[in-house]
Amino acid sequence: MTVTIDRQGEIAVVTVDNPPVNALGQALRQGLWDAVGTLDADPEIRAVVLVCAGRTFIAGADVTEFGKPPVPPHLPDLVARIEAAAKPWVAAIHGSALGGGLEVALGCRWRVAVPDASLGLPEVTLGIVPGAGGTVRTPRVIGVEAAVDMVTSGRPMRAAQAAKAGLIDAVIPGDLLPGAVAFARQALALPMPKAASARSLAAPDAAFWAEKEKSVAKAAKGAAAPLRALACLRKAAEAPFDEAMAFERETFLNLRGSDQAAALRHVFFAERAAPRPAALRDVEPLALRRAAVIGGGTMGAGIVAALRDASLPVILIERDDNAVAQGIANLRGIFDGAVKRGKLTPAQAADRLAGVAATTDYAVLADVDLVIEAVFEEIGVKRAVFDQLGRVCRPDAVLATNTSYLDPRTIAEGVPHPERFIGLHFFSPANVMKLLEIVPAPQTSERTLATGFALARLLKKIPVRSGICEGFIGNRILKRYRAAAEALVRRGIPIAEVDAAMRGHGFAMGPFEAQDLGGLDIAFLQREGARAAGQDVPETLGDILVRAGRKGQKTGGGWYDYAPGERRPLPSAIVTELLAGAITPGAAMEREAVAQHLVAEMAAEGQAILDEGIAQSPADIDLVKIHGYGFPRWRGGPMFATGIRS
Numbered sequence: 001m002t003v004t005i006d007r008q009g010e011i012a013v014v015t016v017d018n019p020p021v022n023a024l025g026q027a028l029r030q031g032l033w034d035a036v037g038t039l040d041a042d043p044e045i046r047a048v049v050l051v052c053a054g055r056t057f058i059a060g061a062d063v064t065e066f067g068k069p070p071v072p073p074h075l076p077d078l079v080a081r082i083e084a085a086a087k088p089w090v091a092a093i094h095g096s097a098l099g100g101g102l103e104v105a106l107g108c109r110w111r112v113a114v115p116d117a118s119l120g121l122p123e124v125t126l127g128i129v130p131g132a133g134g135t136v137r138t139p140r141v142i143g144v145e146a147a148v149d150m151v152t153s154g155r156p157m158r159a160a161q162a163a164k165a166g167l168i169d170a171v172i173p174g175d176l177l178p179g180a181v182a183f184a185r186q187a188l189a190l191p192m193p194k195a196a197s198a199r200s201l202a203a204p205d206a207a208f209w210a211e212k213e214k215s216v217a218k219a220a221k222g223a224a225a226p227l228r229a230l231a232c233l234r235k236a237a238e239a240p241f242d243e244a245m246a247f248e249r250e251t252f253l254n255l256r257g258s259d260q261a262a263a264l265r266h267v268f269f270a271e272r273a274a275p276r277p278a279a280l281r282d283v284e285p286l287a288l289r290r291a292a293v294i295g296g297g298t299m300g301a302g303i304v305a306a307l308r309d310a311s312l313p314v315i316l317i318e319r320d321d322n323a324v325a326q327g328i329a330n331l332r333g334i335f336d337g338a339v340k341r342g343k344l345t346p347a348q349a350a351d352r353l354a355g356v357a358a359t360t361d362y363a364v365l366a367d368v369d370l371v372i373e374a375v376f377e378e379i380g381v382k383r384a385v386f387d388q389l390g391r392v393c394r395p396d397a398v399l400a401t402n403t404s405y406l407d408p409r410t411i412a413e414g415v416p417h418p419e420r421f422i423g424l425h426f427f428s429p430a431n432v433m434k435l436l437e438i439v440p441a442p443q444t445s446e447r448t449l450a451t452g453f454a455l456a457r458l459l460k461k462i463p464v465r466s467g468i469c470e471g472f473i474g475n476r477i478l479k480r481y482r483a484a485a486e487a488l489v490r491r492g493i494p495i496a497e498v499d500a501a502m503r504g505h506g507f508a509m510g511p512f513e514a515q516d517l518g519g520l521d522i523a524f525l526q527r528e529g530a531r532a533a534g535q536d537v538p539e540t541l542g543d544i545l546v547r548a549g550r551k552g553q554k555t556g557g558g559w560y561d562y563a564p565g566e567r568r569p570l571p572s573a574i575v576t577e578l579l580a581g582a583i584t585p586g587a588a589m590e591r592e593a594v595a596q597h598l599v600a601e602m603a604a605e606g607q608a609i610l611d612e613g614i615a616q617s618p619a620d621i622d623l624v625k626i627h628g629y630g631f632p633r634w635r636g637g638p639m640f641a642t643g644i645r646s
């Protein structure tokens with residue numbers, strides 16, 4: 001039974017039990033529909049508490065039903081029925097009340113929640129708008145401005161914030177059910193609050209909407225749903241309730257069948273499948289209690305911060321005392337930055353730092369469970385580090401390298417117990433970026449691999465398994481993408497046009513401005529290394545720029561010029577001159593064609609990666625590009641966007 005009814009005197013308790021997340025599938029909708037009828041007809045009952053079993057309140061509509069025709073009872077009708085019930089309902093919320101879950105709660109006369117509950121309307125992140133009154137009731141409950149922020153961003157609120165906004169009536173600190181029943185008993189003694197649909201709202205003027213349209217469009221970067229949600233909210237503010245409901249439902253049903261919604265659903269399910277690969281279901285990972293990071297530079301410091309965010313004590317090893325001090329300074333910089341942005345309190349930042357022991361002495365690593373190496377990208381340096389680790393670490397401790405381009409097999413040579421060796425490729429900044437490429441070497445055991453995935457879950461990252469090839473999945477596709485972009489420039493498409501095309505396609509940045517930000521020298525040095533090793537690596541346009549001292553923003557210019565202290569790229573006469581000999585002017589291409597060509601190039605490399613067995617599925621490649629390289633989520637990734645689906 002998905003819905004059961006229990007009576008506690010004059011209060012009925014309706015319990016929803018539809019694992020894993022109490023999604024509002026047809027059976028649940030029907031169960032709630034029937035419960036309203038049953039309880040309205042029960043003369044003993046004066047109020048109803050709606051509560052959920054398991055880890056969460058109703059987490060939303062059942063997303064798996066979205067590809068199919070809607071089956072009654074429809075959710076808006078159910079919410080209206082709860083709202084119109086003769087006996088008032090109280091939503092008792094734990095876990096997440098999201099999307100349709102919050103809409104059901106908004107149909108209740110009162111809402112109460114435990115302190116760590118979160119409430120939100122994340123529909124826009126699925127390419128749709130709320131479909132059961134979310135855009136119409138929410139502004140009537142918390143005001144238009146707060147509703148606009150909540151619905152167009154899709155960001156949930158915690159209970160305390162929700163109470164402040166008026167979205168819930170009380171925070172229940174102790175046991176939820178008895179607290180909610182007691183709340184219901186007390187509430188019955190007070191005047192009945194108006195149903196959300198019957199409340200009035202203050203409609204803002206046209207200037208308000210014009211400004212919101214601008215800011216929402218900017219943040220959406222091409223995603224359609226946030227602006228459609230804004231249109232629904234405007235309708236809710238300016239038209240009668242029923243008209244606004246009809247407008248919202250129509251918008252919801254239209255978007256549900258859209259390409260963007262399909263792409264976002266694809267990403268939603270891929271993200272949920274990634275952390276638990278079926279092949280490792282029965283493999284027990286090593287318990288991770290203490291970790292160490294070797295190297296406290298850009299990546300090492302970021303990895304330490306990520307481990308500390310997950311509350312693991314960390315040992316940081318550097319090569320000398322100065323480098324230890326610099327490593328600590330790098331960490332302090334990260335945590336201070338988090339305090340400035342309001343992500344951490346000063347006390348939390350101090351606690352993060354206090355959990356790091358920095359030293360040059362490898363002997364203290366005798367009892368760590370996991371070591372992540374992030375020293376210079378030089379094979380000799382890395383081999384020496386693993387030599388030491390082999391001597392001091394427990395034989396079952398997992399030893400990982402964060403190398404970007406070196407062959408993990410070469411790094412692993414000579415490591416005793418090589419079954420515990422693995423590549424864990426983080427992305428910069430490592431405490432922020434969600435992607436973690438997990439790269440097993442031939443001797444890596446299933447347990448070590450499972451530990452890599454367990455680490456990703458602990459750090460709340462999206463893990464993707466990659467086979468061994470130059471650049472693994474992400475950087476290998478990046479290389480093809482950059483080469484294809486350079487090829488367009490060689491044919492005469494202006495650098496700024498290529499960048500504008502990709503931004504217009506939904507990327508945060510184009511390929512050239514992104515290189516200026518990250519620095520052109522890293523890829524240059526890698527190519528030079530390959531050349532020194534006798535490989536035939538053709539001269540790139542980027543090489544010409546680096547040889548002329550143009551390494552990007554940090555040297556005042558790369559593909560573009562930059563005014564001192566500014567980040568706005570300016571077309572560069574010097575670059576035009578430097579590259580003149582390599583460019584054949586004449587080609588013209590529409591921006592959309594440029595973008596489609598470059599995405600097709602990425603997908604072609606992705607297909608090669610699949611054919612070679614480097615990636616496990618097209619969806620994995622999509623996750624890599626979305627979470628590591630700024631591919632627009634609403635396009636579903638390069639594979640999905642070009643029709644390559646598993």
Ligand code: 3HC
Nearest residue numbers: 020023059060061062063064098099100122130131132272
């Ligand atoms: N529909 C169907 N399945 C869902 C689902 C949903 N809305 N939400 C989660 N699931 C599934 C997941 O795919 C996963 O399945 P699996 O075990 O087979 O892989 C399982 O439930 C558990 O999900 P998580 O791994 O994400 O569990 P967590 O405990 O980490 O997180 C959660 C729980 C915070 C509720 C998270 O699942 C979540 O954010 N879910 C999506 C919520 C959402 O977007 N709701 C809005 C839906 S749209 C809507 O309601 C439209 C309405 O306006 C008409």
Ligand code: NAI
Nearest residue numbers: 295296297298299300318319323374375376377403404428
């Ligand atoms: P970095 O130069 O900022 O940091 C390297 C650190 O290692 C320095 O602090 C140095 O003092 C320390 N170190 C060097 N030899 C050491 C030794 N023997 N023992 C202890 N510490 C030692 O380099 P960065 O950028 O952090 O890169 C580190 C690794 O991460 C490289 O393998 C790189 O390819 C990889 N990587 C870099 C990314 C990036 O965006 N910078 C992204 C992903 C991986």
